[in-house]
Amino acid sequence: MIRMGDRPGIARAIDSLGGQGAKLYLAFALKQIRKLKEEEAPPGTAISELIEIYDDLIESAEKRAAWxxxxxxxxxxxxxxxxxxxxxxxxxxxxxxxxxxxxxxxxxxxxxxxxxxxxxxxxxxxxxxxxxxxxxxxxxxxxxxxxxxxxxxxxxxxxxxxxxxxxxxxxxxxxxxxxxxxxxxxxxxxxxxxxxxxxxxCEELINSPDVTHRFKYSGGDSGKPSADGTCPYGR
CATH class of the missing domain: 3.40.50 (Rossmann fold)
Known part of the structure; x- marks a missing residue:
């Protein structure tokens, strides 16, 4: 549950995560906290990792929300x-x-x-x-x-x-x-x-009498025209 006092960016980031995504972020954060508690690494390193998690989560949520x-x-x-x-x-x-x-x-x-x-x-x-x-x-x-x-x-x-x-x-x-x-x-x-x-x-835009391109996927990989003048695009 997100409290009213939470910053909107944090609330949006948490709400955007599915259960598995939340587990992954939590596991990584707990790992860094354990390093701090048990002094397995310099405090600055673990804190930097936690800040990186925060930045990644907030930025990803904002990028998704923008669309x-x-x-x-x-x-x-x-x-x-x-x-x-x-x-x-x-x-x-x-x-x-x-x-x-x-x-x-x-x-x-x-x-x-x-x-x-x-x-x-x-x-x-x-x-x-x-x-x-x-x-x-x-x-x-x-x-x-x-x-x-x-x-x-x-x-x-x-x-x-x-x-x-x-x-x-x-x-x-x-x-x-x-x-x-x-x-x-x-x-x-x-x-x-x-x-x-x-x-x-795409075929209407680029096909010509000499070369025929065939597409199967939106944004699929392209290939070279074959000997018979056809070019099968896709994966």
Missing amino acids: DPDPACTHVHFVAGDSFAGLMKAALKQLNWKGTHKLIILPDNYAIGPLGELDSYEGRKARRDWFQDHISEDCEVFDDSDEEYKQLLDRVSKIPHQAKAIVWTSRNACERIGMLHAVRLMSGRPNGLAVYDTCQI
């Missing part, structure tokens, strides 16, 4: 995955649109696992259980899936009525299903909605 929908935004972009999100942020900054164009990132890997009834606790639990049974390295991460979904719904609820929602997709299962999920999240809202296929847009 959340706000009352002044005119467009909200839905993107699947952190990789494409980073490219989208860079593009919006370059266009000087950061103040009016905001981002909602769909971090889930929609290409695998059960997808039924993701808007219900039972559906999300079934998906989390599947990952715990089949993808062992993601077990701890998916412990936070329900909290992440609540944060996603909170961001969607902050989209002002005048803002246009733009959903980006491409030719792979993760982004296609992410697009469907985004459209589902926006159903019943008064906002304008548009869906753009990054693969199609």
Whole structure:
């Protein structure tokens, strides 16, 4: 529980953490405190490490919050995955649109696992259980899936009525299903909605009679054109 007397930046940083993220930060902080208590390292070193944790946590929360929908935004972009999100942020900054164009990132890997009834606790639990049974390295991460979904719904609820929602997709299962999920999240809202296929847009921009480029992923790795004049882009 965040007390009223806490600084807004600290409260926002704590609220932005999922359970696993909070555990990692707490473990690291306790490690430095133990060093101070047991004099395992010079006080200055441990204190510097604690300050670094603080700066990292506050800065990360502020950077994330800067891209959340706000009352002044005119467009909200839905993107699947952190990789494409980073490219989208860079593009919006370059266009000087950061103040009016905001981002909602769909971090889930929609290409695998059960997808039924993701808007219900039972559906999300079934998906989390599947990952715990089949993808062992993601077990701890998916412990936070329900909290992440609540944060996603909170961001969607902050989209002002005048803002246009733009959903980006491409030719792979993760982004296609992410697009469907985004459209589902926006159903019943008064906002304008548009869906753009990054693969199609890029191909229309750069293809020529001599070379045909094929894309599969938004922001995927590129390759050289093959002997038959085609260039398969993607991972």
